Structures are given as C-alpha cells and as structure tokens.
Amino acid sequence: MKNLLILLLLAACGAQPNPAMFGAQRFDATREGRPYTVFLKGNMAEVIRLGYARREEHQAIRATMIDLVPELTGCRIIASTWRGDSGEMRGRVNCPKFSG
Numbered sequence: 213m214k215n216l217l218i219l220l221l222l223a224a225c226g227a228q229p230n231p232a233m234f235g236a237q238r239f240d241a242t243r244e245g246r247p248y249t250v251f252l253k254g255n256m257a258e259v260i261r262l263g264y265a266r267r268e269e270h271q272a273i274r275a276t277m278i279d280l281v282p283e284l285t286g287c288r289i290i291a292s293t294w295r296g297d298s299g300e301m302r303g304r305v306n307c308p309k310f311s312g
Contacts, residue, residue: 227249227260227262229251229258229260230251230258230302232253232256233251233253233256233258233302235253236251236252236253236256236258237251237252237253237285238250238251239251239252239280239284239285241280241283241284243276243280244276246261246262246263246265246273246276247261247262247263248260248261248262248276248277248280249262250280250281250284250285252285252287252305252307255304255305255306255307256302256303256304256305257281257285257287257289257302257303257304257305258300258301258302259277259278259280259281259296259300259301259302260299260300261273261277261298261299261300265298265299269298270297270298271298273298274297274298274301277298277301278291278294278301281305285305285307286307286308287305287306287307287308288305288306288307289303289304289305289306290303290304290305290306291303
C-alpha cells in the first residue's frame, strides 16, 4: 500500500493541462535550467512552469512563458487574452494552420 501511495504522488508531479485542454498537443522545453510545458488545442494555449521559483524570478519567468508559445508552437499569442501567473498561464493564440 505504501508503494502505491508513492507511485500516485510521483505521477501527480508532471505537468497536466487544464481539463479544457485535454487532448492538446504537448511541447516540452527547458530554459535557464527550468522545465516548461506548453499545451496547444485549437486557438488556445497553456504554459506550465515546473519546479520552485524564488519571488524575484517570477517576472522573468512570466516573460519566458510568453516567449515559449510562439517559439514552440508557431502561433502568435493574443496578448490581451493571456491570464495567469508564473506557475501557469493560458490564453488565445492565432495559428497559421488554424486561420482561414
């Protein structure tokens, strides 16, 4: 039983998307030693930062998260729609393959 609990806790540590993003395409990247996961589904994207961050790092992390979306997905973010913090952000994107 103890081993099962440990396995369940370890499984919960990975980046999981918001339920609305289930089935999304996943992109993983590391920047400045910190892992991030980007999920893309239609015209929505979500970025999750993994690991601990000190208070003074949060502003730079948010900027990195915003920069990762176009870099990894090829989609342009619609800045006015993005919400969240340095742990998780989500918003709308404009992707060339979805436009038209």
